[in-house]
Amino acid sequence: MKRLIVLATGTDGSPQKWRPLLNQLHEEDLIAGSKWLTFNHCGFWNFHAFSKFFTKSIETLSLELKSKIEQHWQAAVVSGEPFDDIICIGHSIGGLIVRQAYLVAAGAYPGSVKSAIPWVGKVSRFVLLASTNRGFKANNFLVSAVVDWSSATGWFPNLRDTVQGSAFVTNLRIAWIRYFSSFQGAEPIMMIQILGTEDGIVQREDSIDIQQFPNGVQFDIADVNHDNLYRPKGRNSEASEEWNLRYKFLKWAILQCEPQKPEQIPSELRDGVMVNPTESAFETTTVFVIHGIRDSNSGWASQLEDKIRNLTQGKITVVRSTYGYFSAFNFFFPWLRRQNIRWFQDQYSYRFALNPKTEFLFIGHSNGTYILGESLKRVSAMRFNRIYLAGSV
CATH class of the missing domain: 3.40.50.1820 (Alpha/Beta hydrolase fold, catalytic domain)
Known part of the structure; x- marks a missing residue:
């Protein structure tokens, strides 16, 4: 199977932080020969990355990711080996970016046009690692002041777009539910949100828009936070038993998890992983x-x-x-x-x-x-x- 794996990192998702997980995944037989697109969109590790954080909105970054996916798609078609499957992974605000790129390409917004390059039809799953699906809370005076300064000046548009209740986040959540409520694909797209129990940014109820669908689920992993969910907790811990178990779970979620069958969680992982059910919905x-x-x-x-x-x-x-x-x-x-x-x-x-x-x-x-x-x-x-x-x- 010819597969493209798209990874949108978080705000400070430097390549060095992602290296342990990606190095191990690249060696897996299940995805041998897969093409990887890692979107390190912004951060603090070099001037170019920081300048993106300072000047580019989430909407602009989503369009950049969409265009990069389409470039990879066209290159695969020209080579005579088109993609059979696409897996989308996003950490923190990277989850918002990869979801927005998909919705724009699918023509999910009022008045928008579906992309002429049909890559959305090959997406089989979204794996969201502590994605800020509801945005982050401006829950103190300083953070609120910086967000308002961003709204007034246009600087740090990432903050303006990703705060809880922003127009961007609100539009995305509504469009996501409307689009997948009438989804016409041959197979349902799997939606998996993974959250650490010590995450201080994302709350359990923030991902209800993911869990509303039978193929959507949220897993909680014990004893990890927002920043170390996808990587070893400290130096020289790549060989630790704790990281090995967490890596097995991340690999399973990315490649094998079926949200409607949580009982298929590998037995050695069940003690550290909890299925977080959604609240029941009723017509009102x-x-x-x-x-x-x-x-x-x-x-x-x-x-x-x-x-x-x-x-x-x-x-x-x-x-x-x-x-x-x-x-x-x-x-x-x-x-x-x-x-x-x-x-x-x-x-x-x-x-x-x-x-x-x-x-x-x-x-x-x-x-x-x-x-x-x-x-x-x-x-x-x-x-x-x-x-x-x-x-x-």
Whole structure:
């Protein structure tokens, strides 16, 4: 079998860090003769890599990866040995990059055109190593300030694009679910997310959009974090029993895992690997209730939520704004407005990932209508069945 293996590394995925895993994989008989495309897109190990991190957006990097895959595809066709199979691997934000490259090539976004080079039809699996599928949390003042500075200046666009609730992440999650919900391929594509139990960046529930499909699963590996999931923990540890077991699992996930058959996990790995099931989805309605400036959650928004829950006997999910009292003074600052917009976009994509069959309704006043309007401009995949605007700006 002629196979292409695509690897998109994380932000600091230097070639040196990946060498132990890749050297061992290259020696495997199962993938002997496979062509490798390693996309070390940005990082801190040299000036060229750092400059990409400083200036290139995730969307631009995804288009670069797409073009590189298509170059490899065309070269294989010209040589008379076209690819029979493509495996896509992504670590951290590399998971977002490789998924975006696939969706763009598949024409999955509204108004987009499917690539004339048919490589997406040969992709058999995505293996995501601690992929930031929901983006990273700007959970302290310093990180939030840097993200807002990036949004205002355009520098470090990686931060702007990959923060939780960004337009890029929201669009990707929604488009991913819509595309694979109506997937027309002969065989389902396998989707595997692998996460260390000590990961401080990615949470268990961040990959619901992967786990919504019967062929999607998340595995937890004990005692590893976001950075050392794919490599030995320290120097001279490549021969350790711990790394040998982890390598066997990574090899199995990349080449042999069938998500619908977790019982096929090799027996020697079962003690250190846990299958993390998705939350069950059911058909329902989700209503957003977003208040305006000089108002808070304790007023009409809270009363309306109680009324909806009582009238529908709790069968409708109500998502209320969480930013509390929002003054006209606060509204004056763009970075505070952006935080609320990101919260709304993240909640939309999370609720959609949790239940792709949900019907979305919106009730908003003043600043709530502003949040909706700005989100609709940024997120082309966002849709509502009914919208009520009160005191719209």
